[in-house]
Amino acid sequence: MENRTVQMIDGDGKFNPAEVEQFMQATGLSNCGNSYVVVSIMGPQSSGKSTLLNHLFQTKFREMDAFNGRGQTTHGVWVAKPKCAAEKPFMVAMDIEGADGGERGPDDTAFEKQSALFALAISDIVMINMWCHDVGREQGACKPLLRTVFEVMKRIFSARKITLLFVLRDRTKTPLEHLDQILRKDTEQIWKSVCQPTIHVNTPLSEYFNVRGGHCFTKLELQEELFKEQVAQLRQLLLNRTKHRDGEAIVPASEFCFSAQRIWEEIKDNKDLNLPSHKVLVATVHCEEIANQKLQQLQSDKHLLALQRDSQSGSISGFGSKLSSILDNYLSEYDKEVLNFDEGVRTEKRKQLISKALDFMHPAYLKLLNHLHSEAFESFKHQLEEMLNRGEGFSASVKSCSISAMSKFDKGSADAAIRQANWDTSDIREKLCNDISNEKLPQWKDFYKISPEDTLITPLGCRALWRGFKEGIDERFQEAKWVKFKNGAKKFLVGTFNVAQITLSAAATLNGLPIQPIPIPLPRGTQALQTAIDEVVEDIAADASGEGFSEEKD
Known part of the structure; x- marks a missing residue:
């Protein structure tokens, strides 16, 4: 499977995801992360594109049989894994159906523009293969194709640069420097002539492409050894370029098939292709x-x-x-x-x-x-x-x-x-x-024995609380009339009860309790207080006289 070529897009423009996924799994592309590059070739029909790829990368793209006449050999878009490429980054070679063919008739230009744009959208390096004697011409030099592609590329502006590499076949006596000068001049003129979006007016070609000068090859049938030497030189240049790529891959290698299919569908539907948005999608x-x-x-x-x-x-x-x-x-x-x-x-x-x-x-x-x-x-x-x-x-x-x-x-x-x-x-x-x-x-x-059912002032509580009262009674109280003493004692104890209420409320505040003031309830009404005070007073009076008091109480 590694050496087999796979048709990514057939001659009718149908994308083949199953074939591409199988190719990715068999070659190991799926596991390469962002460490992969795509090198494609496009140009006129029967210009030797597939032959050049096979010599460069030891691939097996179908080549034209010269003995059977000139005609279309590559239909659609094909991919293969180069055998001679380094392990990292992983390289994918892509062969694009030739332009200018007579087989498609009126539909030829539509497909060639779509496939060319597709190549530019997913490739890192695009080789433009052309005859040496076509340099400077309109059709053979792919000017209409470049014009269309440049126009679209300006609409899909992306910071990711693509390398355009011109490959000239069947070298003539014209000096390479002169041919290279013509190619660069024509390319710049095409770029300047296409419609430019307002935001990219006067944007130089170098913002989008790294344009490499022409690489000339002798005719294979006449000088095979020299041709192979020239191929080796181009191979080394490509390998060096892939190691120092501009930017990163559009998507991870595991999504290469998914991404390529979506891009092709958008191109087929004549939608504006936005590569940054596609990457986000x-x-x-x-x-x-x-x-x-x-x-x-x-x-x-x-x-x-x-x-x-x-x-x-x-x-x-x-x-x-x-x-x-x-x-x-x-x-x-x-x-x-x-x-x-x-x-x-x-x-x-x-x-x-x-x-x-x-x-x-x-x-x-x-x-x-x-x-x-x-x-x-x-x-x-x-x-x-x-x-x-x-x-x-x-x-x-x-x-x-x-x-x-x-x-x-x-x-x-x-x-x-x-x-x-x-x-x-x-x-x-x-x-x-x-x-x-x-x-x-x-x-x-609970700590102070206060609850809705009990009161601080109970007969037992009062007796304990005010036991000290009788100990401080002066001799004068023993001689006093009982009624005056009783009334005075009552007044004193009731006043002390009110003080106790205030004291307990203040204590509640100091202890951080949520209720202020604290109500101290009197169970069974005020009569309980009256009874408690009467008992305390009688007790105190009895102790004070030593024999109790027998006068009538009022």
């Missing part, structure tokens, strides 16, 4: 295809699915690094497979791949954060209860446990973070802060 199609493939593989990755399942039941140590590593593996595979495509396209598709992958991972990440929130909140409540049971101060205990819980959550969320993502944990963190703050109030009420 090919990159877009295949980078997206590869990105979707990697996304599907990631979504079915058994390690990722196991992490997602485990995240449903609790936190996972190293969750973020594990997910990051899985994503990195697929991104690395993507990067390798799209390396030779347009950089802007492959970068954009990479971003889209990351975004879709993170969307797939995000639910498991959120589930894990909720577990971290629950664990941190339970840790706060447990630690606070333990510290209060040990008799430690409420305010210091709350502060210590809050810091510990938030630190636990922060460390867990940092461990769960995926390197490629920039996910915000502030909502769940704020929820944890609020939950901790809300939990302080019931804990504080």
Whole structure:
């Protein structure tokens, strides 16, 4: 297969993708990345194009049999792999059907222009093969063909240069320097004469082409050895040129067939051929295809699915690094497979791949954060209860446990973070802060024995709270009338109760509780307070008199 020639486009203008794909696989072209070049030849029919290619590259393009008369031998466009070319860059030789043939009749010029434009669109070096005695003429020197091609090339302006190499056959006595001067002058005149888009007015030929002077060959049948020497010189020049190419390939070698077919279809449909846009189109199609493939593989990755399942039941140590590593593996595979495509396209598709992958991972990440929130909140409540049971101060205990819980959550969320993502944990963190703050109030009420069902001022509570009151009673109270003493004691205790309310409200504020002021409820109405005060006063009076008091109470 390596030495076999393959018809890329047949005589009817039909592209043969199956043949080209088979050629790419058999020759190794598919694996060459951007390291490949295409060398093509075009020119008049029966000018020896196929013969020259076969001598240059040891290929087997079909040649004209002179004994059977002159006529069309190459139909359409053919490709082959040169045997004599270096391994890198990979070289593709392309033989183009000759112009000026009589077989096509009126359709001849249409196909020759299409095939010439096709050659220029996908080739790095285009050899224009012509008879030496046709230099300076209109038809034999391919002037109409060059004029059409130049006109189109100005419309499809691309920074990628093409080398035009003129090959002159059957050398005459005219000095090569003179022939070369005529070729360059004619080429420049054709370039200047074609219609120029406004944005490219006065753009020199050198912006599009590297024009190489004529390479003359003697007549093969008359001086075969000298012809072979001249072929060897041209071969070396071509090999040197391919090693120092201008720019890079339009598309990676793996997409050579796809790209060539699309270009040919656009040329056939008379569409404006935009090579930079074509390069982006090919990159877009295949980078997206590869990105979707990697996304599907990631979504079915058994390690990722196991992490997602485990995240449903609790936190996972190293969750973020594990997910990051899985994503990195697929991104690395993507990067390798799209390396030779347009950089802007492959970068954009990479971003889209990351975004879709993170969307797939995000639910498991959120589930894990909720577990971290629950664990941190339970840790706060447990630690606070333990510290209060040990008799430690409420305010210091709350502060210590809050810091510990938030630190636990922060460390867990940092461990769960995926390197490629920039996910915000502030909502769940704020929820944890609020939950901790809300939990302080019931804990504080428990600590100070305050609840909707109980009151600070109970008979038992008052007796304990104001035991010191009776110890400070002056002798004068023992001699006082009971009614005055009782009323004074009541007034003192009620006032102290109001002070207690204010003090407790201030304490709540200092402890960071969300309610201010703290209402201290009186169960069973104010009668409970009245009863409590009466009992305390009677107790104090009895102790003060040493025998109780038997006067009637009012």
